[in-house]
Structure formats: structure tokens, C-alpha cells
Amino acid sequence: MSGDLSRLAMTVLHPGYEGTSVPDWLRRALGEGLGGVVLFARNDINAQLVRHLRAENPDTVVAIDEEGGAVTRLEVLAGSSFPGNRALGVVDDVTLTERVGRQIGRMLGELDITLNYAPDADVNSNPANPVIGIRSFGPAPDLVSRHTVAYVNGVQGAGVATCAKHFPGHGDTVTDSHLALPTVHASREVLFARDLPPFRAAITAGVRSIMSGHLLVPALDPSMPATLSRTAMTELLRGELGFDGMLVTDAIEMQAVAAMFTPGEIAVRALSAGVDAICVGLATEESLHAMRDTIVAAVRAGELPEERLAEAAARVLALSQWYGAQAALRDKARGDVDEGVGLEAARAALTTSGTARLDRAPLVVEVNTRLSKAVDPSTPTGITAALTALLPNTARLQLEPMGDLPDLASDGRPVVLVVHDAARYDWVRSTVAKALAVRPDVIVVDTGVPAPPGGAVHVATHGISRVSAQAAAEWLTQ
Structure with a gap:
């Protein structure tokens, strides 16, 4: 196996793992160029843990879902110190949202975490939505847009990268993509007027990453979920909206895509569509190597251009380099303690x-x-x-x-x-x-x-x- 190809393939894989300490196989993978690690509450996250990850690969993208509110990995036992997106949208004070974002960014920066898989930029236009709901700032695109920007500015102003999700918008669904493939029954005109404005606003604000949603959007592509669709990921997000940051999948073991293809096939199809990083919520050494080998085999077979894989790996490394360049912002944020802002927001909501x-x-x-x-x-x-x-x-x-x-x-x-x-x-x-x-x-x-x-x-x-x-x-x- 070509060492260069193998390393490129490892760079685009971003797995989670079981346990409260870094397993040996993950240490080895980091040494082989693993591009990212996703942390969950089950990992008992602390600064020492992150140091152990970075000791093997200082450039790895350490990512986490710390939305605030119901979705927290750092404060899961006691509950989040921040009320979550819907509460912030109800208050509708963008300065308050930015303050909350800054404190979340400060908390992550103190742990040396690179990337927050937040904010949720979905417009919760369907009240029956089973997976977004209170994770959204609300049901109106202008409301969601301005608070998405405020959240991005707050977290990134504290020196930690953000990730707007779930492109092109999970708000008008009645199916949880963890369980099955949702379909967004909306015309292209409705998508552009309702679902895309928050992502466009986030891009304008300089969001460093966007997460794809495992959504079938027939107006864009009637045959493939957005994560695996070149029309959605490259032609729309890269081309029409002009996003050039790191594009990451939602977790690929979610049944919306896992019921269709093997993990390796999902990775190859997502990379071909224009995605840069493959989020795997829970991996093992065997599954990680299987995905790596499938990517390398696809390049050798001409199914995945090596240039596309190299471009994806370069975007992962660019995000890591951006984070490295924000050390002064993180140092400044450490002294900017706004301890009561979460309760202030919760009371106002x-x-x-x-x-x-x-x-x-x-x-x-x-x-x-x-x-x-x-x-x-x-x-x-x-x-x-x-x-x-x-x-x-x-x-x-x-x-x-x-x-x-x-x-x-x-x-x-x-x-x-x-x-x-x-x-x-x-x-x-x-x-x-x-x-x-x-x-x-x-x-x-x-x-x-x-x-x-x-x-x-x-x-x-x-x-x-x-x-x-x-x-x-x-x-x-x-």
C-alpha cells in the first residue's frame, strides 16, 4: 500500500471510540496520520485526555458536539450551563447568543478542542420534527440566520472552529436520520428561501466547517442522500454558495446511510461527492482500517480521483492550521469569564x-x-x-x-x-x-x-x- 495514499485516507477519517482512556489502536492510528477524533460523553473528556491525543498527532482535529441545551458532551451528568438554541431564539438577542457562544468556545478552548459540531443551523419549519426541535433557533429563516452568525462569531471569537449543520437543512423532516432516511419534500425555490439562508449567512460570517445532513432532497438529487450527492455537496455548497472550508459528514453509522452502503462505500461516495472528513461515531481498529483500505482501493481503481482525496485531506489540515493560529484568541478568552450568561439567557427565555x-x-x-x-x-x-x-x-x-x-x-x-x-x-x-x-x-x-x-x-x-x-x-x- 502506498504510504502517501494511506496517510491521505487516514487524514479524512474522524472516528469516535469507546472508553475513558485513549486506546492503543487509536494512538497508533494518530501516529499514522489520523486526521480527527470525535469525543463523546462516554470518553470522560478532560484536558489530559486531549493532551494524550495530541501527543500522537498535534495536528489532529479534536471535535465535539457541544451545542448547549440538550446536546452536551461535557456537562451531560449535571446538564448544560447554557440553555440551547431554541431558548436563545425565543429571547432573540443576538448579543446574548454571541456571549453564550463565546463562553462555550472558551470552555472548549481550555480543553484544547479544535472544532465544535455546532451551531445547528436548521430552520425547524416542521413542528413534527423528531430530531431537531429545540436544537434549532426557531422556525423562521431570518431568525435562525442571525443567531447562527452570532453563535459562530462567539465560538470562533474564542479561537475554536464551528460547524454549521445539517446541510442543506434538517428542519422540514418527520424522520430521525439516526433511524432511517428522511426526505425533504420541498422545491428548490423553497429550499433557497427557507433552508439555505442560515448556511449562506454562516459562510459569509466565516464558519470554518459545515456538516452534511443524511437527507434525501429530491429537488437537488432524487437518488442519493445529500451527504453522498455531488449535486448537493459540490455544485450547490461549493459552487453556488461558495463554501471552501472543511465539509464533514454526519456520523456514517446513522441508518439513513448505513442501511444503504458499507462504511467504506459511504466514505468513498461522500469523498467523491465533495466531502472532506468522514465522521464515524464509534470505530474500532478493524473498522477504521477497513475504511482506509476501501478508500485507497477506490483511488487505485480510478473510482475516486487521488486529487480529490488530496484536496479533502488538505482541507482537514487547513482547519487544524487555522486552529493553531488562534492561540492568542483562546488566551484572551480564558480571562473573559461571563459566568452567569447561561442562567441570564435561560431566565429571559x-x-x-x-x-x-x-x-x-x-x-x-x-x-x-x-x-x-x-x-x-x-x-x-x-x-x-x-x-x-x-x-x-x-x-x-x-x-x-x-x-x-x-x-x-x-x-x-x-x-x-x-x-x-x-x-x-x-x-x-x-x-x-x-x-x-x-x-x-x-x-x-x-x-x-x-x-x-x-x-x-x-x-x-x-x-x-x-x-x-x-x-x-x-x-x-x-
Whole structure:
């Protein structure tokens, strides 16, 4: 095997791994030129871990999903210190969004992380969307555009690269691409007016990376998901929109593409389409080498031009070099501590109705809506913990989806019903209605996209985070 070809192939592969320490096979791969590593909560992320990665390859792109809100890898156990995109969109203060972005960038820069797979630049135009929802700044392209720019400016102003996702827009879908291939049924005109403006704005703002969405968009390409479509990745994103930064796939083990091709085939097709980096959420030494070998074989067979592979590897290295050149910005950001900005944003995002307040420990009934695969399963809503901190002896009861409510009529305690995305789920709205029928004084807290309020008190946090929960608990106990 040609050493140069092998190294180029390794440069475009960006895997995640299992475990809390860097495995030996990953160390070897980094020494062989592995271009990137994706970190997840399961890796117990800290500065020493990142140092171990960089000791093997100082130029590797260390990437993470730290959107804020529901999608956090660094604060998954306690909940994020930042309320998430929808909450920021509800407040609609771009200065506040930029401040939040800067603090996220500062946090990542202190760990020496190169790239944040954020912001989510999708326009959540379909209320039934199962995977975007509160991860989007909102349903309007102008709103999403201005906050995407503010977030990019905040994080990159702190010396860490950002990645706008999921091109060409995951907002108008009813399928989670982790589970199957979504189709965006929109004309080219609608795509340009609704879905593409935030990406165009991000490009103008200098976003360093864009992530492709595993989406079938027939108006662009009726046969291939966008990730694997030259029409979407090269002709549209590179050509018409003028993006020249690093283009990375969403994780290729997601069923939207994994059900169609092997990992190696996905990598070759994505590279041929114009993608530069292949994100693999969880890899092993065997799977990584298999992808590498498939890429090299495709070049040798004339299926993938060597020039295209070299161009992709060069864009990966260019992102790494950009990060290296931002050391002064990261040093400056370390001293720019804006500690309360997350809670400030969460408080401003609260939407409330009613006037009742809690004066004693309640029973918190958490309706366990299943969150999307993008959200780490251990991420807490935090409402019970936040109320317990203010009202000791607060009790908690968790209901599985569509589970039966307990006997609320005979329970003398105040009841707080915590739901998520009532606007999306008929069964959640039905659960709320049943609770209010037997206890009209039930307090409803919605941590997602809320339905119209009902009952004595309704609180919408517009996001799942530690600070969103704290803001709601403060309001309920004042």
C-alpha cells in the first residue's frame, strides 16, 4: 500500500471510540496520520485526555458536539450551563447568543478542542420534527440566520472552529436520520428561501466547517442522500454558495446511510461527492482500517480521483492550521469569564402563564418523552433537582411514554407535571389534560416545543439544561 495514499485516507477519517482512556489502536492510528477524533460523553473528556491525543498527532482535529441545551458532551451528568438554541431564539438577542457562544468556545478552548459540531443551523419549519426541535433557533429563516452568525462569531471569537449543520437543512423532516432516511419534500425555490439562508449567512460570517445532513432532497438529487450527492455537496455548497472550508459528514453509522452502503462505500461516495472528513461515531481498529483500505482501493481503481482525496485531506489540515493560529484568541478568552450568561439567557427565555407559586415541597411527575438519538441518554431535565435545591423533600415520579398517571386527586402535595414537546405529541397533550381534569392546580412545565398553555400555571423553558431548570424552579418558588 502506498504510504502517501494511506496517510491521505487516514487524514479524512474522524472516528469516535469507546472508553475513558485513549486506546492503543487509536494512538497508533494518530501516529499514522489520523486526521480527527470525535469525543463523546462516554470518553470522560478532560484536558489530559486531549493532551494524550495530541501527543500522537498535534495536528489532529479534536471535535465535539457541544451545542448547549440538550446536546452536551461535557456537562451531560449535571446538564448544560447554557440553555440551547431554541431558548436563545425565543429571547432573540443576538448579543446574548454571541456571549453564550463565546463562553462555550472558551470552555472548549481550555480543553484544547479544535472544532465544535455546532451551531445547528436548521430552520425547524416542521413542528413534527423528531430530531431537531429545540436544537434549532426557531422556525423562521431570518431568525435562525442571525443567531447562527452570532453563535459562530462567539465560538470562533474564542479561537475554536464551528460547524454549521445539517446541510442543506434538517428542519422540514418527520424522520430521525439516526433511524432511517428522511426526505425533504420541498422545491428548490423553497429550499433557497427557507433552508439555505442560515448556511449562506454562516459562510459569509466565516464558519470554518459545515456538516452534511443524511437527507434525501429530491429537488437537488432524487437518488442519493445529500451527504453522498455531488449535486448537493459540490455544485450547490461549493459552487453556488461558495463554501471552501472543511465539509464533514454526519456520523456514517446513522441508518439513513448505513442501511444503504458499507462504511467504506459511504466514505468513498461522500469523498467523491465533495466531502472532506468522514465522521464515524464509534470505530474500532478493524473498522477504521477497513475504511482506509476501501478508500485507497477506490483511488487505485480510478473510482475516486487521488486529487480529490488530496484536496479533502488538505482541507482537514487547513482547519487544524487555522486552529493553531488562534492561540492568542483562546488566551484572551480564558480571562473573559461571563459566568452567569447561561442562567441570564435561560431566565429571559422562560414563557409563563398563571400566578400560582410553590410554597412547599411538590410531587414532580416527569413524563419520560424519548429524546432523539442526538441527545445523550443520561442527560437530565433537571427540574426535580432544581426544585429540591429550593424545596427540600421534593418527590419525583417518572412515567414511561404513554404510562398511566398516579392518583393525583388524593395526593395532598402540589403537583408539577414535567413534559417535553407537547406541541409534537398527542399523547403528551392527553396526559396533561388528564392531570388537569383531576387536579386543576397542576403546574405544567414543558422543556421542549410547548403546546398552548393550560391549567393554573404553565412554564415553558424552551430547552433542557441545568440553567433552564434552575430558571423555572426560581420562578415557581418566588
